[in-house]
Amino acid sequence: MKFMFQHNNNSKHTSKSTKAWLHQKNINVLEWPSQSPDLNPIEHLWGDLKRAVHRRCPHNLTDLEHLCKEEWANIATSRCAMLIDSCPKRVL
Structure with a gap:
């Protein structure tokens, strides 16, 4: 089963370091509207x-x-x- 990560687009979740970590770990992130x-x-x-x-x-x-x-x-x-x-x- 393939999973996707979902977060609420809060700035701490979309920081460069968070995006880089998710990418490095090959974690798929669901496109999600803020709030x-x-x-x-x-x-x-x-x-x-x-x-x-x-x-x-x-x-x-x-x-x-x-x-x-x-x-x-x-x-x-x-x-x-x-x-x-x-x-x-x-x-x-």
């Missing part, structure tokens, strides 16, 4: 995590870290699979 979080499955998971943690009202940084780890572990693998499976529909 397209709606097409990237991980962005949907970050949104899920943000809402779940917000509902629990962390009181300090330690609490925030604990709740983030707990809620991340609670994300169902079926949610991840559904987001990946839905990629072709969102791209068209």
